Amino acid sequence: MKSITCAFFIIGVTLAAxxxxxxxxxxxxxxxxxxxxxxxxxxxxxxxxxPALGNGYLGQQFExxxxxxxxxxxxxxxxxxxxxxxxxxxxxFASPQIGIxxxxxxxxxxxxxxxxxxxxxxxxxxxxxxxAHRSIRSLWITEMSxxxxxxxxxxxxxxxxxxxxSPDLNSTLQTAQEYSYMVGNVKKPEVKTVAPSHFAVxxxxxxxxxxxxxxxTQTIYLIAAMRSSIDSSNPxxxxxxxxxxxxxxxxxxxxxxxxxxxxxxxxxxxIAGNPSLALKVNSSLYALYSSIRDxxxxxxxxxGLTPGYSGNVFWDSDLWIMPAILPFHPNLSRVCVDYRVDxxxxxxxxxxxxxxxxxxxxxxxxxSGEEVDWFPVFNYLEQHIGADVAVxxxxxxxxxxxxxxxxxxMWPLVSGIADFWCSxxxxxxxxxxxxxxxxxxxxxEFAVGFPLYSGVKNSVYTNGAAKEAIRTAIRxxxxxKKPVPAEWTDVAQNLHLPTKDNPPHHPEYDGFPAGNTYFxxxxxxxxxxxxxxxxxxxxxxxxxxxxxxxxxxxxxxxSPNGPAMTWSALSLLWLDMGDATLAAKYLAQAEQNxxxxxxxxxxxxxxxxxxxxxxxxxxxxxxxxxxxxIVNGYSGLRYRWGPNGSVMATLKPTLLPQTTSVIxxxxxxAGSSFDISVSGQSVTVxxxxxxxxxxxxxxxxxxxxxxxxxxxxTTSVGTQINLFASPF
Numbered sequence: 125m126k127s128i129t130c131a132f133f134i135i136g137v138t139l140a141a142x143x144x145x146x147x148x149x150x151x152x153x154x155x156x157x158x159x160x161x162x163x164x165x166x167x168x169x170x171x172x173x174x175p176a177l178g179n180g181y182l183g184q185q186f187e188x189x190x191x192x193x194x195x196x197x198x199x200x201x202x203x204x205x206x207x208x209x210x211x212x213x214x215x216x217f218a219s220p221q222i223g224i225x226x227x228x229x230x231x232x233x234x235x236x237x238x239x240x241x242x243x244x245x246x247x248x249x250x251x252x253x254x255x256a257h258r259s260i261r262s263l264w265i266t267e268m269s270x271x272x273x274x275x276x277x278x279x280x281x282x283x284x285x286x287x288x289x290s291p292d293l294n295s296t297l298q299t300a301q302e303y304s305y306m307v308g309n310v311k312k313p314e315v316k317t318v319a320p321s322h323f324a325v326x327x328x329x330x331x332x333x334x335x336x337x338x339x340x341t342q343t344i345y346l347i348a349a350m351r352s353s354i355d356s357s358n359p360x361x362x363x364x365x366x367x368x369x370x371x372x373x374x375x376x377x378x379x380x381x382x383x384x385x386x387x388x389x390x391x392x393x394x395i396a397g398n399p400s401l402a403l404k405v406n407s408s409l410y411a412l413y414s415s416i417r418d419x420x421x422x423x424x425x426x427x428g429l430t431p432g433y434s435g436n437v438f439w440d441s442d443l444w445i446m447p448a449i450l451p452f453h454p455n456l457s458r459v460c461v462d463y464r465v466d467x468x469x470x471x472x473x474x475x476x477x478x479x480x481x482x483x484x485x486x487x488x489x490x491x492s493g494e495e496v497d498w499f500p501v502f503n504y505l506e507q508h509i510g511a512d513v514a515v516x517x518x519x520x521x522x523x524x525x526x527x528x529x530x531x532x533x534m535w536p537l538v539s540g541i542a543d544f545w546c547s548x549x550x551x552x553x554x555x556x557x558x559x560x561x562x563x564x565x566x567x568x569e570f571a572v573g574f575p576l577y578s579g580v581k582n583s584v585y586t587n588g589a590a591k592e593a594i595r596t597a598i599r600x601x602x603x604x605k606k607p608v609p610a611e612w613t614d615v616a617q618n619l620h621l622p623t624k625d626n627p628p629h630h631p632e633y634d635g636f637p638a639g640n641t642y643f644x645x646x647x648x649x650x651x652x653x654x655x656x657x658x659x660x661x662x663x664x665x666x667x668x669x670x671x672x673x674x675x676x677x678x679x680x681x682x683s684p685n686g687p688a689m690t691w692s693a694l695s696l697l698w699l700d701m702g703d704a705t706l707a708a709k710y711l712a713q714a715e716q717n718x719x720x721x722x723x724x725x726x727x728x729x730x731x732x733x734x735x736x737x738x739x740x741x742x743x744x745x746x747x748x749x750x751x752x753x754i755v756n757g758y759s760g761l762r763y764r765w766g767p768n769g770s771v772m773a774t775l776k777p778t779l780l781p782q783t784t785s786v787i788x789x790x791x792x793x794a795g796s797s798f799d800i801s802v803s804g805q806s807v808t809v810x811x812x813x814x815x816x817x818x819x820x821x822x823x824x825x826x827x828x829x830x831x832x833x834x835x836x837x838t839t840s841v842g843t844q845i846n847l848f849a850s851p852f
Contacts, residue, residue, distance in 0.1 A: 146241040146249065148226050155230075159395065159402025163228035164721035172731065175229045175722040176430050176742040177236055177254060180417030181261035182350060183429020185742060186236050186254070189217045189287050191264060192429050194422040195354035195491045196321045198292040199312040200498075207314035207496035209435030213287035213295075215306060215327035216266055216346035220250040220334075221281040229722045231403075231410045232389065233382045234258065247274040248336070257377060258384035261417060262366045265377055266346040272336035284330040293323075303367060304329055307360050315492045323352040324359035326367040345374040354491065355420070388413050390790045391452025393754055397784035404715055405754055407723035408747035412448055415744055418455045423463035424744060426727075432740035436488040436496055437463065439509045439567075440745040442516040444689055447658055448751035451761060451791045454524045461520050464513045465533045467493030468540055471510075475544055482543030485510045505565040505579040507548070511589035514541045515659055518596040522763035522771045525794030525817060525851030527603075535600055542597035545590040546611045549619060558620040561587055568632060568651040570643035570683070580633035587619050588655045588664060603769065603852050621663055628673040630655070630664075637681065646683040650693040653678065657696060658752070660762070672701060687727050687739065688717035689749035696757035699778070708781040711753060717746050725750075754780065759788050759800050766848050775809065775845040777802045793819065794849035798831075802841060809845060810836040822846040 148165065155161040168174060174186035184191050190211035197207040222240040229236055234255055241249040250270045257263035272278050288297055295308025306325045313320045327348040334342060349367035351359040370377060392409065395402040415428035423441040426433045446460035464471075468483050470493035475484035486495035487503035497503050517534050520526075549559040565572055566583035573579045594616040601608045622631050630652050637645040652674050655664035665671070675697055682690055695710035716729045725746040727739025755761055760776030773793045777800050780786050785803040795815025801808040811819065811833045819831040823839050828848065831837070837845060 146225050146239075146243045146246040149239075152226075152228050155232075156228075156403075157399055159399045159404075159406050160232050161228055161230050162403060162407065162720075162722045163226060165226045166721070167224055167227065168721065170731075172741045173719060173722065173724060175236065175724050176411070176414065176428055177234065177256050178414040178429040179234075179256035179258050179261050180415060180422070180429070181420055182256045182264055183415070184214065184256075184264075185430045188430075189214055189285060190290065191348075191350065192431060192435065193323065193350060193352050193354070194420060194429065196310065196323060196352050197314040197435065197490045197496075198310045199314045201496070205315045205494060205496045205500075206498040207434060207436060207490040207492075208292075209429075209431045210292040210310045210321070210323075211290045211431070212293070212323060212325065212350065213290055213306060214264065214348065215286045215304065215325050216264065216330060216348045217286040218266070218282055218284045218330045218346060219252065220268065220270070221283050222248065222250060225249075229407075229410075231406045232385065233378075234385050234410065234414055235378075235381075248272055248278055248280065250280065253378070255378070255381055256414070257381050258388075258417075259380055260366065260370065260377075261420070262349050262351055262363065263370055263377070264348040264350065265370075265381075267343060267374075267378065268334075268346070269341060269343045270334055270336055271341045272338060275338045277338055278336045279333050280336060281333045282331055284332070286327075286330065299329070302371070303327060303364075305360065305363070314490050314496055315494045317494065318492045319353075321353050321491075322359055323350065324363040325350050326360070326363040328371075345371070345377070347371060347374070347377075385413075388453070392789050394785075394787040394789060395780060395783050396786070398780070398782045401780060401783065403723055404718050405751070407718065408448075408725070408751050408754075409452075411725060411742065411744045411747040412445060412751065413453075413456075415445075416449065416456050416459060418453075418459060421459045421462040421466055423460045426745045427740050427742050428744045430740075430742050432742060434488075434490075434496075436490050438488060439506075439512045440748070442509070442512040443654075443658060444745045444748040444752070446516050446748075447519055448748035448755070450519055450523050450763075451755055451788075453790075454520065454792050458520055458524070458529070461513075461517050461537070462533060464517075465537050468536055470494050472540065475547075480544055481547040482545075483510065483537070483540030484544050485513055485541075502577060503565075505563060505577070506569070507564055508566060508583070508586040508589055510541045510544055511586070511593040514538050514593035514596050515589065518592075518599075519658070519763055521600075522765070523773075523792055523794075525771050525849055527852050530600060530852075531604060535604060535606075538593065538597040538600055542594045542609075542612050545594055546609075546615050549590075549615055552620070555620065558618050559615050560620050561590070566632065566651050567649060567654065568640070568647045570646055570648040571633060571636075571639045571651075572642060573639045574641045576642060580639040581635070582620055582622050583633045584622055584630045585632070585651050585654060585659075587621055588661045589659050591616050591619050591621075591663075592659050592661050599765065623670065627677060628667075628669050629677040630670065630674055632678075643683075645681065647678060647681040647686075648683050649686045650682075650690040651678070653693060653697055656700070657693070657756070657762075660764070668701075671697075675701065685728055687743070688714045688725070688746040690714075692746075692749035692753040696753045699753075699757045699760075704778070707757070711781065714746075714750055714753070717743070718750075755788060755791075758786070759791075760844070761788075761791065761800075763793075766846075766850075768850070769852050770848050770850045772849070773847045775800060775847070776842065777807050778841050779804075793847055794851045796849070798847075805841045807839050807841055807843065807845075808836050809847075817849045817851045820848045822848070 766772035
């Protein structure tokens, strides 16, 4: 073996004989058949159908020449703040000048692999592997393995497509002996109250060509290290340090990255008998995991770390994304809530500015925590986001049992949200002194009111979620032995929830569907039914007649072009009602938004014909809703308050459609983890990691017994299992 090293790190030149490489590798086929990899030999004509890569700090949709960093935004509002993810040049955006033969998204290793090969000259081939390094978050890497199977030397030309600047940045590009580097800042801060973000990119000098000796292979490592003022006082120096450490041992980078992803995949769903379903589930978990990390309290955008929806944070993070990650990785889901906690200050100032108390969270936020919608007047009324944040915090506490986090982080959040709702409601003296909310827009964003954007009155979702938010604050106050304000109890008890008896259902708001006039009376997405899950409002769960009535009543109103979360939610809720057929129907409907060839989520079924709302691709909100159905629906998992101040996880596992067995691995409760297995009609729950707080279990209404690693729980499909912990 002969090794050579130069500025672009060619290493490991090996003499060997090679067969024609213009073929799909057998391991791709095998791993595709098990749902762990998606590949194609026909490249998408629309680059939006390529997958996104990311590590929670850096992200990119493949074939985008720019990279995106968590927290780095450009202000671009015309009549208001406005913020979009800043486009930062990918300084190693390069490829060989050979046509693409095949490409693959490896879900297990979070890498995108491309085989470049000309069938007319198959002796020369290149395989590139691109990834955002999971454990060294500042690194973006492309490894190119070049092969020459011929008995004559050859030179492969490399096309360097790296941008030298960005419309969003003031930057300079310079060259040092071992690397090039770009430094600069965004042209305009996202809001006036924060300074413009500074950044640095230190990267490999992309070679113009690579010489290949007869019968040899070479690997070149293209490395970019990126830092910003969000997490560094000296981005350039820190990027240089990261780059030099990486270039000193490039062969260790991919194994280290893969090991970190192996840890993430401890939380997974193993599906037997349905590889197509396995691919959809794995791709959804990949989309979620690649958009978040536990060493950076940054909440994901609906498009992950791509520019979709400007990269801003919405309710998607709190109610669709966070609960999907929570069972597998409470340490990851917590950062979604901590993002909100860290921005209580701006939410409090916003409440005062609008004449309220407490914490009033904006519909769209970025780094600053201020409203960054281009046209905030059109989203001011979507105030349910505050309640969604409180429910997210409740779920985090129930799953983690973290008493210190409850005291220092959760309490300021939920108490501020409770104060906001108590200052926002108005008492109706003609309706049994009940409280009401007027002028809101619910999750059904078609309910803008009449005339346009006047909002609706008594959105049952908004009122119900606000009730649950206040009750969460009351519960935490009791656990912390703090006094409970009388107005919290009063509003939580007396905030109006509209109902109708013929047929039994909760009207979406007073006068429904008049407020949807501008959208042909369609409902954009799941709304009222969300009170059953994930809000789990007591009043919404108390009466099965109304639960069933809500599911049936709103079905004909649902927009056929609405986002996939609608169908995921309906699948989960029909499972709750015991109808596996309808659950499977709606699960399949949600899956129509998972697009080939790389199982990328789209907000709408057909992005070329979107209807009312064009939406985005790499829509991780859809992935979050889908995973909640796969996990919370088919395993029956719910995190709830237990007796005597305990927390509990309830389970009612059943097989997924057209599967022979399912294992939900790495589910957490109060510091312990367990696996749930279903095979045929048999159910097993095995404790795999015992935390500091002992667990107990109960099958149906049987005795409460200790749960240990040596004694798995065994029962049958359709039986409820309750797990208890007392961490407080």
